[in-house]
Amino acid sequence: MPLASGFKSSILFGVDCANIVIIGGGVVGCAVARAVSARWGDVFLVERMPKLGMGASTRNSGVIHSGIYYPPGSLKARLCVAGNRMLYEFCAAHHVPHRNCGKLVVAHDAKQEAALEHLAENGRANGIEGLRLVDRAVVLAREPYIAAGSALEVPSTGIVSAEELIKTLARMATEQGASLLTSTRVVRMESRGDCVAVTLAEGDGEGAQRTEETVEARCVVNCAGLFADEIAAMLGNRRHRIYPVRGEYCELVHTKSYLVNNLVYPLPHADGLSLGVHFTRTLWGTVLVGPTADYVADKNDYERNRLPVEEFARRAKSMLPGIEAADLQLAYSGIRAKLVPPGHEGIADFVIERDANVPRAIQLIGIESPGLTSSLAIADRVASMAAEILA
Numbered sequence: 001m002p003l004a005s006g007f008k009s010s011i012l013f014g015v016d017c018a019n020i021v022i023i024g025g026g027v028v029g030c031a032v033a034r035a036v037s038a039r040w041g042d043v044f045l046v047e048r049m050p051k052l053g054m055g056a057s058t059r060n061s062g063v064i065h066s067g068i069y070y071p072p073g074s075l076k077a078r079l080c081v082a083g084n085r086m087l088y089e090f091c092a093a094h095h096v097p098h099r100n101c102g103k104l105v106v107a108h109d110a111k112q113e114a115a116l117e118h119l120a121e122n123g124r125a126n127g128i129e130g131l132r133l134v135d136r137a138v139v140l141a142r143e144p145y146i147a148a149g150s151a152l153e154v155p156s157t158g159i160v161s162a163e164e165l166i167k168t169l170a171r172m173a174t175e176q177g178a179s180l181l182t183s184t185r186v187v188r189m190e191s192r193g194d195c196v197a198v199t200l201a202e203g204d205g206e207g208a209q210r211t212e213e214t215v216e217a218r219c220v221v222n223c224a225g226l227f228a229d230e231i232a233a234m235l236g237n238r239r240h241r242i243y244p245v246r247g248e249y250c251e252l253v254h255t256k257s258y259l260v261n262n263l264v265y266p267l268p269h270a271d272g273l274s275l276g277v278h279f280t281r282t283l284w285g286t287v288l289v290g291p292t293a294d295y296v297a298d299k300n301d302y303e304r305n306r307l308p309v310e311e312f313a314r315r316a317k318s319m320l321p322g323i324e325a326a327d328l329q330l331a332y333s334g335i336r337a338k339l340v341p342p343g344h345e346g347i348a349d350f351v352i353e354r355d356a357n358v359p360r361a362i363q364l365i366g367i368e369s370p371g372l373t374s375s376l377a378i379a380d381r382v383a384s385m386a387a388e389i390l391a
C-alpha cells in the first residue's frame, strides 16, 4: 500500500489549504478517507502509529453486529443496522474475508428467556429481520457443549477480518487520490476563519523528535478513537470525556477449539458496560473467549494486571460447563472509548457532529462497539457533513 511515512517527505506541505484532514487511521478514519476521496481532492489522513489500524480497530472481536442491543432511533442502532448491510456488500464486492455465520444469545432460565424476548423486540424495532427464539434442542444440535435452556438466533451477525477491511479501505482511498500518512501525530489545532490550522509532529510521541509542521484544512475530521476527546479539546471542545475500558481475551487451546462451533453470547450486562464474556469462532478457526470490561486509568494500558485464565474459565463456565483453566491461553486485549464514567450505568450514543464553536471540524467521539460494523455508514454520514462544510 503506498503509504507516506515521515511527514517531512510528504506532499502535504505543498498544499496551501487541504480540503479535508482526517485525524486517525483506524477503520473509521480509513472508511471516511475512502468516502470523501471519492468526491474531493486534497484529502489527507494522519495516523500517529507506524501502521494503520493499530488501535481498537484490530483489537476487537471482529463481529459484524446486527444491532439488537441499541435503543431504537439511536445513532448506534441506525448506523449499526445500515453498516451491517453495507459491510456485507462491501466485503463481497472487494474480497474482504468475512462470514455471515449468525449468532446465538443463550438463556438459562425463565427470567433470562423473558429478557431474550425483550432483546428480540428491541431488535425488531431496529428493523432487524429473522430473529427467533429457539429451544434447547436447536441449541444442542448446533452447539453440543453449550449449556442453555433456549436462545435467540440472530442470523444477520457475522465476522470480518478487520485487518483486511482496513487495508482495502486504505488502498481504495489512496487510488482515489487521498494521501495517508503514518507516524504523523496531530499535536495542536487552531481555528483560523475559513480553515483550521493543524500542527503535526513526527512519530507517536514516544521518544519521537519534536519537529513540527502546520497545515491548513477547510474541513477536519476527528477519528482519533480513544484520544478523540483530547483532539476535540485542542479546539476548545471539552464537552466529552473518554473513559478507557479494557477488554481482555483468552483463546481456547487448539485441541479444545471443537467445544464451540460459532458465535455464542450470554445476555448483555445490565450495566450496559459490555455484552458479557462470549465465544467467537474466528475466520481462522480459533475460538476467542471475552472480552472482559474493566475501567483502566491509562489509555495505553493494554497489559498491566491481566486477568488469569482461571478467572476466564470461571466466568465462561455457565455457558460452557466443561471448560477448565488448562483449556485457555491468554490472547490480546483492546480498549473501548467509553463516554460513561465508572459507577454510571447505561449506553451512551455515538457522538458524530460538527463542532459547535469550530463548525469546520467534525467530531466523532465515543465510537466504541459497534464502530467496526458501523464504519461504512458512519463514513457516509461524515461525507454528507463534509459536503455542507465544503459547499
Ligand SMILES: Cc1cc2nc3c(=O)[nH]c(=O)nc-3n(C[C@H](O)[C@H](O)[C@H](O)COP(=O)(O)OP(=O)(O)OC[C@H]3O[C@@H](n4cnc5c(N)ncnc54)[C@H](O)[C@@H]3O)c2cc1C
Pocket (backbone or CB within 6 Å): 023, 024, 025, 026, 027, 028, 029, 046, 047, 048, 049, 052, 053, 054, 055, 056, 057, 058, 059, 060, 061, 062, 063, 064, 065, 184, 185, 186, 187, 223, 224, 225, 226, 227, 231, 246, 247, 248, 291, 333, 334, 335, 336, 337, 367, 368, 369, 370, 371, 372, 373, 374
Ligand atoms: C475489546 C473490543 C471489542 C470490540 N468488538 C467489536 C466488534 O466485535 N464489532 C464491532 O463492530 N465493534 C467492536 N468494537 C469497537 C470497534 O473496535 C471500534 O468502534 C472501532 O475500531 C473504532 O474505530 P476508530 O477508527 O474510531 O478507532 P481506532 O481504531 O482506535 O483508531 C483511532 C486512531 O487514531 C489514532 N490517533 C489518536 N490520536 C492521534 C493523533 N493525535 N494524531 C494522529 N492519530 C491519532 C490512533 O493511533 C488510532 O490508530 C470493539 C472494541 C473493543 C475495544
